[in-house]
Amino acid sequence: MKKSLQRKLTQSTGNQRVLISRQLKDVHLKYSNLLKEHYHKISRKVADIAQIYLNENYRVHIAIGKLKGLNQSVRKGDGKGKLFRGKISQFPYYKLTELITYKC
Secondary structure, three states: OHHHHHHHHHHOOHHHHHHHHHHHHHHHHHHHHHHHHHHHHHHHHHHHHHHHHHHOOOOOOOOOOOOOOHHHHOOOOOOOOHHHHHHHHHOOHHHHHHHHHHHO
C-alpha cells in the first residue's frame, strides 16, 4: 500500500497531492506503532523469562553481544536474499537493548 501511495504522490498535483501525503503519513504512523508494539512484547518476554529464573534462586545475567559488523556479515551472495539482508540492516538493536535494560 505504501508503494502505491508513493507512486500516486509523484504523479499528482495540488490538493490531491496533499491528501495522498496525509494518507502516506497515516500508513507510516500505523506501521511505526506496530513495530514499537512488537519490540515492547519481545523485551517483555525476555524480562519475564529472566524473572522466572530469578525466582528460582538463579543468578540471572542477560548478555547482548556486540552487534557491530553484523550488517557486513550478511552480504550479497550468501544465499539469504535481499529481503533478509534489508531486515537485518534495519533492525533497531540499540532500541531493543534499551527496552530490555529498562524492563529488567
